[in-house]
Amino acid sequence: MSDRVNDSKNSGASRGAGSTGGTVLKIENLHVSFGEGETRARAVRGIDLEIHRGELHALVGESGSGKTVTSTCVLGLLPTPPAIIEAGSIYYKGHDHEGDLLQFSEDKRRRTRGREIAMVFQEPGKYLNPALRVGEQIMEMLRLHLGFRGEAAEQRALEILETVGLGGNRRVLRSFPHELSGGMKQRVMIAIAICCNPSLLIADEPTTALDVTLQMQILKLIMQLRHKFDMGILFISHDLAVVHDIADRVSVIYAGKIVESGSRDEIFNSPQHPYTRLLLASVPDAAKRGKKLVTISGKVPDAEHFPTGCAFHPRCPLAEKRCADEQPPAEKLDGSRSASCFCLGKEWPA
Amino acid sequence: MSSMNIASSAGSARSFIEIDSLEKTFHARGAGARGKGGFKAVDNVSLDIERNSIFGLVGESGCGKTTLSRAVLFLDPPTGGEIRIDGIDMRTLSASRLRTFRKRIQIVFQDPNSSLNPKMSIENSIKEGLNNIKYAAGEPERRAKLDNRVDELLALVGITPGHKTRFPHEFSGGQKQRIVIARALSVEPDFLILDEPVSNLDVSIQAQIINLLLELKEKLSLTYLFISHDLNLVSYLSDKIAVMYKGQIVESGNTERIMAEPVHPYTKKLFSAIPGVTRIDEEQELVFHVDEPGYSEGLPEGYCFYPSELAEGEAQASPQMLEINDGHSVACFEA
Known part of the structure; x- marks a missing residue:
């Protein structure tokens, strides 16, 4: 699909210098099922999806439509069995790695996951470790993937916090997740996700648990980050209103298949399906x-x-x-x- | 549909539901009723709800919406203020009268899974309410009458009466919510509190339930207090809206007016965040920390809107509701 329309109209100024707009993820004909025989559930039935750098691609669908199966499959977090990836490929082109994610060795996947493909979940409270200080959880990533040590790691963690709007505050680094509000926890989740400068961010309903005013701030933050880090974002949501406000491209998924795909304006102004x-x-x-x-x-x-x-x-x-x-x-x-x-x-x- | 045996004594000018300076204070364990402070979850709330209207209550989590609804039901009796329903002061009712009176007010919660007993067929769940009000008690053919009533209620909400022997897990989320609504209607209430009744449902199912609620309201002349954080939904449904913030109503008025011209800074801020209206302008600088609660340090969730806009001395006093237009009021400090 070379005829990509860049419809993020106001993106010019804030776009990073290294922006290429090239493909970062291309899912082709992905089929995933669970179980066999009578109870075989074909959760994903031939999904095609392409995400470019600096682009926020929203995958919209109702519960059980296969949104989350698709995203966990990209991350390589889908346990097989029970899941069976029957067909398809997930082509990925990042900083250091390139190729079909489904063919990567487990070790290579581990090195990509978190480093190049990061994820933000719906309930930050559930995914942060309650027993570890927030700073530790960010620095863990920096140490593991980028080899930061000691003071340098802390300094970098502080910078990242600044980026997500918890500006230069060592107190935040030293606090435990329960000491933070829901919005702050989500910012910390985002900080952990972006601290290794990923090429692809998967955001699975990242604002569903938040109040509207906070929701808007987090959405805006995510929109800004995609240019700042020149990353592609797969934004998974059931909320059309939210998608309307932030997406560059939209794919609508129903019963494990993408039924319609187009730019935000096309989908919202003249839907076809x-x-x-x-x-x-x-x-x-x-x-x-x-x-x-x-x-x-x-x-x-x-x-x-x-x-x-x-x-x-x-x-x-x-x-x-x-x-x-x-x-x-x-x-x-x-x-x-x-x-x-x-x-x-x-x-x-x- | 009004088999109410409690005298309706409403003066013509009165609203159906009148809530006046309602207060609900929670005390920490051991502090005692006269212990200092306590947490005012609902503070000086006054609302008038017209008969056969939908009153939308919006606000962010923790602002006291649900506490208010529980106080109105006298599930958690308020610690101050008055509630008059159809002219009857709830506080003056004896415990037994309150029980019979309460059937006029029913509530539908967000999650139908936790409001239906998984071990009871839906028929029995609905009959429980009917038995509580001694439906057709002592009449001949009582069983048949009960069965008929259950069928009637299920048909009313669009559930095939033939499925009444089934259990909750055999129904989808939207169907379960319909059953919960049928059960609420079984005792012939005239006032329904709907606490986020559709937020757990799929987008394509939400519209079905909303249409059902609107239909039932007309058919049975119901009055709704609709509690939600979904501003798009509330602005679609409600005749009037009240915006709640930290236990207080900061602005209330007719939906059209309040949507068109919000006055209170909090209302403005809330409405400006409604998703689905305009694309977020990512160029615009993000103002951080605006509504991040001061983290830890024992501060309550949220922060007070006033101090940033008023001198500190004034912020100590409690704001008063001021009517700025017909039926449109806003909380402010009088100069």
Whole structure:
């Protein structure tokens, strides 16, 4: 996909000098399943996704759609078994390493993980070690991956804290996670993630547990960091409002498949896939006051029982006969977008 | 749908729910009721909720939203102030009268998994409430009447009555929340407190439940107190909004007006953070520490908005609600 549209309009000034905009991650035809026989759950069924440096790519979907399986697979944290990576490749191009992550040796993966591919989780309280001082947890990374020692490590940790807005405060370094508020803990998580200058950051619902005012600050911080460190970000979320505010590109995932992908403007201004259209219409906001919300009938299918053909067809108002039998291929549309649906452009029923 | 046997004695000018200077103070163990200080989780809160309206209560975690709702239900009786529902002062009710009165107020919580007993079929869960109010007690064919009532309630919320012998784990999250709503409605309340009723649900399911709630409100002339941190949702649903901050209401008014012209600095700040409106301007310098609570040092969560904007002397006094426009009030220090 060389026709990438750089739609981060106001990115010019803050973009790092080393910015290339090149591909940092390219997932191709990834299939992941759990279990066998009757209970086989095909959680991810052929995902294609490309992330460039300095780009915030949002993967939007509901629970059970395969967002988290995809991201843990990229990190190499998916335990196999029970998971089975059936097919696909995850091409990665970072500072020191390049190639298919799925072919990396365990040792090589360990050296990439945390160093080049970092992750921020939803609940910082759960992922920080409660028994270790925050400074220790940051310096652990610096020592392990970059060989920092003693005073130098502490100095570097302080700089990182400054970057994430906990400015130059040794008290923060010496505090335990429970002494920090939720927002500060999330900043510490981000500090740990970025302290080795990764090329790819995976952020899995990083602000879901935070209040709105804090959420905005953390989102802004993440947006700024992608330019500062020239890293690609895979931002996983179910919250369309948040994605609207921060994403450069958006991929919508349903039942283990990406149903639509495009730039933020394309997805939010003129969604094409029926699922995206309904999803956007069903989100309440002040502008829809007094009007009935559009609903998507039925419920999200679980991975053991994904419908045949297009997985969305039982809930889709446009569905035709062949939607139940055949899987629609990803179709390239105008601009930088693509969608998988047989009924694109079909008139919406009243 | 009003089989209320408690006299309704509302003067015409009165609101359905009147909360006046409500206070809830928690004391640390051993400090005693007269121990100094204590923590005021709800401080001088006054609200009027009109009949058949939706009143949205917004605020960040820890601001006292849930404590307020529990105080209104008298689950944690307030330590000061008055609550009048339909003109009846809750404090004057004896314990047994309070029990019967309370069926007029029901609550729906955020997580249906923890509000439904996993060992009870949903039929029995709903019947529990009906038995509590002695539904059809002493009447002939009581069993059949109870069964009919359960079917009626389930149909009302869109659950197939034939599934009533099933257990909670056999339903999806959205269905469970529907069942919880059916159970709340079983005792024919006229006031529902909805404490984040959809925040645990998938995006595509949220809209279904919201539409159901709106439908039920019209059908059964219900009044809602809708508690949420989702400002997009509250601004969609509510007729009026109150913004809570550190136990106090800092601003309240009609939704349109308060959204269009927030006055209090906290309201402004909160509304400016609503996601989904504009793309975040990453060029704009980040102001850090704005609402980071002073970490450790025994400070309570949050910080007071006033001191940065007012002289310290003034900040000591407690702000008063001032009506600046029809039905739009804001907490401020009078000059």
